[in-house]
Amino acid sequence: MRKLITTLSQLVLPISVMMLLIVINLIKGVDYFNITLVNGALYGNIPNILFGASELVILSIGMTLVTAASQGQDISIGVNATISSAVFVLFVLHAGEVTLLVIVAGFLLSCVAGLVLGAFNGTLVSVFKVQPMVASLILFTGGRSIAFMIDGKLSPILANDISNQIGTVIPGVPIQTPIILTAIFIALVAVLFKTTNLRLYVETVGINPNAARLNGINPKKIIFLTFLIMGVCSAVAGFIAVNKAGRHDSVNQLKLIMMDAILAVAIGGNSLIGGKFSITGSIIGAYTIEMLNRTLLRLEIEPAMIKVFKAVFIIILMVVASPVVRVYFSKTLDRVRTWRLTTTIPKDAMVSTGKKEE
Amino acid sequence: MLSETILEMKGISKSFPGVKALNGVDFKLRKGEIHAVMGENGAGKSTLIKVITGVYEKDSGLITLQGEPIHFKTPQEAQNRGIGTVYQEIMLCPNLTVAENMFIGRSRNPVVNWKQMNNKAAQLLESLGIPASPLQELTSCSLAVQQMIAIARAVDMDCKILILDEPTSSLDEDEVHKLFALMLELKARGVGIIFITHFLEQVYEISDRITVLRNGKLIGEYETSSLSQIELISKMLGNKLEDITKIKKHEPLVSDSTIPVLEGVGLSSAAGVRPFDFTIQKGEVNGFAGLLGSGRSESVRAIFAADKVTSGEIRMNGKRVKIKNPLDAIKQGIGYLPEDRKGDGIIADLSVRDNIILALQVMKGFFKPFSLKQTEAFADEYIRKLNIKTPTPNTPIKSLSGGNQQKVILARWLLTNPEYLILDEPTRGIDVGTKVEIQKLVIKLAEEGMSLTFISSEIGEMLRTCSRLIVMKDREIVGELRGTDLSENDVMTMIAQGGESKCAN
Numbered sequence: 001m002r003k004l005i006t007t008l009s010q011l012v013l014p015i016s017v018m019m020l021l022i023v024i025n026l027i028k029g030v031d032y033f034n035i036t037l038v039n040g041a042l043y044g045n046i047p048n049i050l051f052g053a054s055e056l057v058i059l060s061i062g063m064t065l066v067t068a069a070s071q072g073q074d075i076s077i078g079v080n081a082t083i084s085s086a087v088f089v090l091f092v093l094h095a096g097e098v099t100l101l102v103i104v105a106g107f108l109l110s111c112v113a114g115l116v117l118g119a120f121n122g123t124l125v126s127v128f129k130v131q132p133m134v135a136s137l138i139l140f141t142g143g144r145s146i147a148f149m150i151d152g153k154l155s156p157i158l159a160n161d162i163s164n165q166i167g168t169v170i171p172g173v174p175i176q177t178p179i180i181l182t183a184i185f186i187a188l189v190a191v192l193f194k195t196t197n198l199r200l201y202v203e204t205v206g207i208n209p210n211a212a213r214l215n216g217i218n219p220k221k222i223i224f225l226t227f228l229i230m231g232v233c234s235a236v237a238g239f240i241a242v243n244k245a246g247r248h249d250s251v252n253q254l255k256l257i258m259m260d261a262i263l264a265v266a267i268g269g270n271s272l273i274g275g276k277f278s279i280t281g282s283i284i285g286a287y288t289i290e291m292l293n294r295t296l297l298r299l300e301i302e303p304a305m306i307k308v309f310k311a312v313f314i315i316i317l318m319v320v321a322s323p324v325v326r327v328y329f330s331k332t333l334d335r336v337r338t339w340r341l342t343t344t345i346p347k348d349a350m351v352s353t354g355k356k357e358e
Numbered sequence: 359m360l361s362e363t364i365l366e367m368k369g370i371s372k373s374f375p376g377v378k379a380l381n382g383v384d385f386k387l388r389k390g391e392i393h394a395v396m397g398e399n400g401a402g403k404s405t406l407i408k409v410i411t412g413v414y415e416k417d418s419g420l421i422t423l424q425g426e427p428i429h430f431k432t433p434q435e436a437q438n439r440g441i442g443t444v445y446q447e448i449m450l451c452p453n454l455t456v457a458e459n460m461f462i463g464r465s466r467n468p469v470v471n472w473k474q475m476n477n478k479a480a481q482l483l484e485s486l487g488i489p490a491s492p493l494q495e496l497t498s499c500s501l502a503v504q505q506m507i508a509i510a511r512a513v514d515m516d517c518k519i520l521i522l523d524e525p526t527s528s529l530d531e532d533e534v535h536k537l538f539a540l541m542l543e544l545k546a547r548g549v550g551i552i553f554i555t556h557f558l559e560q561v562y563e564i565s566d567r568i569t570v571l572r573n574g575k576l577i578g579e580y581e582t583s584s585l586s587q588i589e590l591i592s593k594m595l596g597n598k599l600e601d602i603t604k605i606k607k608h609e610p611l612v613s614d615s616t617i618p619v620l621e622g623v624g625l626s627s628a629a630g631v632r633p634f635d636f637t638i639q640k641g642e643v644n645g646f647a648g649l650l651g652s653g654r655s656e657s658v659r660a661i662f663a664a665d666k667v668t669s670g671e672i673r674m675n676g677k678r679v680k681i682k683n684p685l686d687a688i689k690q691g692i693g694y695l696p697e698d699r700k701g702d703g704i705i706a707d708l709s710v711r712d713n714i715i716l717a718l719q720v721m722k723g724f725f726k727p728f729s730l731k732q733t734e735a736f737a738d739e740y741i742r743k744l745n746i747k748t749p750t751p752n753t754p755i756k757s758l759s760g761g762n763q764q765k766v767i768l769a770r771w772l773l774t775n776p777e778y779l780i781l782d783e784p785t786r787g788i789d790v791g792t793k794v795e796i797q798k799l800v801i802k803l804a805e806e807g808m809s810l811t812f813i814s815s816e817i818g819e820m821l822r823t824c825s826r827l828i829v830m831k832d833r834e835i836v837g838e839l840r841g842t843d844l845s846e847n848d849v850m851t852m853i854a855q856g857g858e859s860k861c862a863n
Contacts, residue, residue, distance in 0.1 A: 197719060197727045203708060204716065210702045214664055214694060215770075216685035216720040276707050 013269050013321050014284040021291050028298060041169040041176060045294065053290035054182040055081070055237040057283050059257060060264035061189055062233030064282040065198075065226040068206045069219075070125050071274035072132030073262050074227065076117070077234050078254035079143030084113040084231075085238030086150035089158060089248040098160040111235040117143075118231020122224040140258075147250040157247045167243035178240050185236055189279065199277075202226060206274035260289050263314065269321075362389040363424075364518055364550045365410070370419035372405055379405040381574045382419070387519060387550040392541060394553045394565035394582070396594055398650065398815055402574040403554055407521055410552075411436045411443050424518070442512025446524040448504050450496055450511075456483070457492035460511045482510055486540060502533030506540055513544060520544060521552045526560060527651065538564050556651040558587055559832065570594055587854040591649070595817060595846065616640070617676040619809045620661070620692070620778050625670030627660035632834045633669060636661065638778060638809045643800060645812045645820040647839075647849050648830035654813050655697045656833065658780045662687045662694040674777070688721050693771030697782040697813075699760070703767045706756040710748050711737040713755045713766050718773045740769035745795070761792030768796070778809045785814055797823050817846050831856045 025032040025045070035044035059077050066074045088110035095102040117139060124135035148154075166177050173180070193199055201222050204212045209219040237257075242248050266272060267288055268281025292313060296306045319325060365387040372380040380402045387393050395403050408414045410421070412430030421428050423439060430436045433443070450459045457479035479492035488506045490499050499507065505525055513520055522541075526534045541551055541564060553565055561568065561582070568585060570577040570593045577593050622636040631653045638644055646654035659665050661672070663681045672681050674690055681687045687694070696702035705713055715733045722728070728736070737751040744765045748758055755766055764784055771779055781800065785793040800812055800823050814820050820827060827839040829852045836856025839848055 195725065195727070197724050200708075200712060200716070200719060200727075201724065203712075204705050207705045207707050208701075211696075211705055214662075214684050214696055214702055215717045216683075216688045218683075218685070 011269065011278065011281050011284065013317075014267050014281055014288055017267065017317060018284065018288050018291065021288065021295050025295055025298065037174070039169075040172065040174060042174050045298075047176060047179065049287060049290045049294055050179045050182070051176045052294070053287050054178040055241050055254060056257060056260055056264060056290060057182050057286040058185055058233050058237045058240070059261045060268075060282040060286040061186070061279055062226075062230035063258070063261040064265050064268070064270060064277050064279055065202060066132065066230050067262075067265055067270060067272055068274050068277040069202045069226040070132045070223045071206060072125070073258070073265075073272065074121055074136045074230055075133055075258045075262075076121060076136035076139035076143055077230065077237075077261060078257040079139050079147070080114060080117040080231065080234035081238030081241060081257075082147040082248075082250060082253045083117060083139075083143055083150065083238075084110040084235040085242040085253070086147040086248055086250065087113040088239055089156055089242060090150055090152075092158065092160075092163070093156055098162060100162060103162050103166070107235075107239050110239060111232055114231035114233075114235030114238070115228055116231070117234065118227045118229070119224070121230070122227030125227065126220040126223040144250055147248075151248050151250055154251070155247045155249045158242065159246070163243045163246065166240075167246060178244060181236075181240055186283065193279075198225075203276050207276070261286070264289055267317065363387070364389050366422045367406075367410070368420045370406070370409060370421070371417045372409055372414060373417055379574050380409065380416075383571065383574070383576045384579075385569060385576075386579065387552060389550055390545050390548045391566045392545055392551045392553055392564055394555070394561045394568045395571065396561065396568055396590065397571035398594055401571040401594070403571060404523065405574075406571065407443070407523060407552070407554070410519075411441060411521065437512075440516050440518035441521065442509075442517045442519070443521040444505065444508045444512050444523065444525055446527055448501070448508055450504060450508055452495075452497045454496060455492065456490050456494050456496055456499070456507055459496050459507060460492075460514065482514055483507075486510055486513075486543060488540070500533065502529050502536050505529065505533075505537060509537075509540060509544075513549065517549055519550045519552065521554075523554045524556065525553075526555055526557060534560065556649060557832070558590070558649065561590075562587070588850050591850045591853060592846070594649075595850070618673075619675060621673040621676075622661055623671055623673075625657075625660045625672070626668050627656060627663075628666035628668055629656040629659060630833060631656040631660055634660075634835050636828075638811065640809055641804050641807050642826065643804045643810045643812055643824050644826040644828060645814070645824035646830055647817060647820055647827045648853060650815065652830040652853075653833035654830055655782050657830065657835075658694065658782055658811055658813065662692055662780060664694060664696070685720070688717060688774065691775075691777035693717070693774055693776035693779040695764075695767050695771060695779070695781045695784055697786070699764060699767065699786075704755045704763050707754055709752045710741070710746070710755050710758070710766055711751040714740055714751075714769045714773060717770050721774055736773055740773060744769050744772075744799070759788075761788035764788055764792065764796070768799070772803075776808070778811075779803070780811045780813075782813045783815065784812070785816070785819060793819070817849050821846065821849070829853060829856065 022032070032045055035042050035047065037043075059081070063073065063077065066072075088106045091106035091109050092098060092102060095106070121132070121136050121139065124130040124138075125132050165171075166181075169176050201212075201217055204215070204217055205219045205222045212219050212222075237254065241254050245253065262272070264285035265282050267285035268278055268283070270277045270281060292310060293306070296309050301309055363386055365385070367383065367385040370380050370383045370385070371378070383402065383406060385395075385406065395406065397403050405414065409416045411433050412435055413433055415431065423441075428439065430439070436443075451462070454462065457476045460479050460482070461475050476492045483490055483492065486506070488503065488510060490503050490507060496504060496507070509520065509522070509525075525537060529537065541553075545551060553561070555561060565582050567579060568582055568590065569579045570590065572594060580590075616639060618637040619640050619642075620636070620638050622634075624633045625636065626633040634657060636657070646657055648654050656665070660667060660670070661681075663683050663686060667682065672679055679686075679690050681690060681692075684694070700706075705716065711733055714737050715728060718736070719728060734751065740746070741748060741751060746758075746765045746769065747762050755763055758766070768781075768784065781796075784796050797819060800810055804810055812820060812823050821844050825840060827844065827849065828835055829837045829839060829849060831853055837852045839852060
């Protein structure tokens with residue numbers, strides 16, 4: 001029970017933002033939660049958010065791990081997803097008849113591509129000690145050209161039934177397939193955390209790499225591992241994105257999604273300089289961002305202005321959640337508490353200790 | 359002329375919450391002298407320096423600079439009045455040129471006269487005999503030259519007092535002598551130099567006077583020539599009388615035929631310790647004695663492979679084992695509580711529970727996590743056994759007191775049930791009560807058959823707990839003391855003599 005409370009207290013920020021957005025939406029129209037059945041599948045505001053956020057959710061899981069262990073961010077994730085999905089598309093288009101087996105094989109191949117890309121970034125960061133953002137800048141800059149070289153023409157079309165079903169709905173299943181795939185992925189991540197010491201190792205490395213080494217953990221290996229996981233996340237996100245769109249677009253697919261992924265990690269209450277992390281927070285953060293995007297659309301804000309509103313909203317959010325404000329509030333709270341508790345203790349006994357010797 | 363006083367401090371006191379860092383200290387610096395300030399960690403050396411340079415404000419006392427009372431509020435003010443400081447870590451910009459480093463931040467003029475600046479730098483470098491060109495990038499200079507450039511930067515602008523805070527710790531012997539030549543040059547110009555170092559030899563080589571501090575109090579000011587090394591050491595360490603004389607040390611039951619638990623031959627590491635041999639018997643407590651920087655920590659770190667091992671072999675219970683990294687050592691049943699609790703020991707943001715189970719969990723393996731119930735049981739057991747004061751096992755370790763943090767690290771290693779446990783300064787910076795608890799625990803563990811190495815800066819503690827002391831000086835083993843009736847005097851004599859015999863070679 002106590003554990004539940006501490007978990008919840010870490011998630012105060014993302015959950016309260018979500019609540020705020022729901023309230024705004026309900027004020028705009030009470031039909032916010034309405035769900036309609038079209039052709040046997042569920043549609044509505046909430047399913048649309050779950051559908052739209054699927055790539056972002058998957059990428060922010062990887063971003064959380066990379067951030068926690070390497071104390072920096074991977075900005076090449078959108079590009080990596082594009083490259084690995086180009087591999088997938090190439091394989092499927094050359095396979096002749098498209099069967100489920102071909103799709104699965106193509107997906108696994110794209111995962112291998114994702115692992116290679118992750119290993120590239122991971123090697124730069126863990127072995128050569130390049131800062132994550134600089135290391136991933138290489139693929140961020142050059143990666144889309146690689147994707148273009150792989151897919152050959154500007155945007156090859158995936159015109160087959162299976163891809164269509166993966167991108168939208170499978171007949172007879174009421175929930176859109178990307179939502180299901182995301183749920184499966186989250187479940188697999190949960191299993192990974194349950195069956196390994198990933199959390200303990202990553203947090204230890206992120207907080208104190210020296211101590212980690214003296215306790216037998218190899219920080220290089222762990223950082224490398226998080227980049228590998230990031231690579232798989234990119235491949236899965238690319239797979240979903242390309243099937244959703246029905247075509248591969250080397251130029252615009254998942255463009256600038258890493259910014260939203262980093263934001264999701266931050267909204268999730270995670271420190272961007274590594275250490276303790278909450279995957280749940282990042283997932284909620286990712287859904288919150290999608291909700292925010294759709295809320296602004298629903299409020300009929302001019303498309304050109306949406307980014308401004310989003311920026312303002314995020315600035316306010318970040319200031320409210322900043323350590324400065326948090327410390328101020330907790331101090332005020334403390335002061336109120338001590339004032340209530342003590343009227344007898346002399347004042348100077350309450351003066352907090354400011355300086356400390358090294 | 360030589361005895362003219364430039365800086366005089368009278369009755370300086372400075373407190374931090376819970377500690378009196380300086381307690382009525384007097385200090386006097388004369389023109390053209392090199393004055394060493396000596397003391398163990400926490401004696402108040404750096405606080406004294408920081409009071410002079412205005413980093414800290416003194417609580418009471420009087421400072422006069424050439425007879426004029428001063429009260430600096432910022433380091434900048436001190437610098438403007440001719441007090442230059444050079445710290446242990448070189449605080450220059452490696453990617454700028456030598457001249458830029460010397461003059462950066464010096465002028466308020468927004469336009470830089472490059473030619474004039476480079477000329478001035480060249481002049482200054484030449485006059486001080488520093489082998490560097492103004493246009494050279496700083497990284498292309500050796501560490502010693504970089505240190506000299508830092509000094510040049512400090513002594514420019516009519517410097518009267520130069521403070522050197524451990525300038526030699528990262529230099530090799532040759533470089534040290536180059537630095538000393540520069541110091542002598544400045545001394546001849548009438549600059550008063552305050553020199554802080556842990557290397558005794560260097561103090562005797564270059565300083566004129568020595569001021570000794572201990573626990574924030576002035577022990578005295580001495581002419582270097584009239585103070586022997588052993589006297590200096592005893593003044594630095596003092597006779598720390600604590601009420602733990604009752605601790606009874608444990609003698610291992612060994613015969614000559616017993617195979618030692620651990621035997622190291624010709625060990626050395628990248629941290630720069632001379633190759634050494636080491637053995638420890640079952641149930642033995644031994645210790646590395648020596649002053650700070652003598653290589654105590656480097657030696658035990660070499661056994662645990664905490665630094666890159668460069669040579670040597672280790673046998674455990676007579677069997678040769680390969681220890682290439684800490685994980686190998688842990689798997690062989692060795693535990694290591696590091697000297698730097700904050701930097702190498704605790705995982706600050708993680709809970710007490712996670713900190714306790716860490717080493718055992720790593721030993722068990724990445725794919726075999728303990729169940730939550732199991733970890734809770736482990737944590738509860740050791741919180742009770744070692745009497746760790748924490749609100750809950752889920753409290754982040756960083757919010758515990760130093761002594762309790764140290765107990766958590768101890769618990770971490772005890773949980774792995776090691777055959778041989780290394781404790782490097784487990785009692786540093788923690789309260790007296792916990793110090794006693796830890797020493798008693800060491801004896802108890804040895805009685806139960808564990809082998810331990812116990813290192814402490816307080817020789818008294820080691821004398822009480824260790825049955826064998828390995829004495830180190832200048833990164834080398836200079837001798838070994840055993841027996842139950844050792845005294846601090848024996849240790850100090852050995853440290854001092856070790857140096858003399860080395861000088862004679």
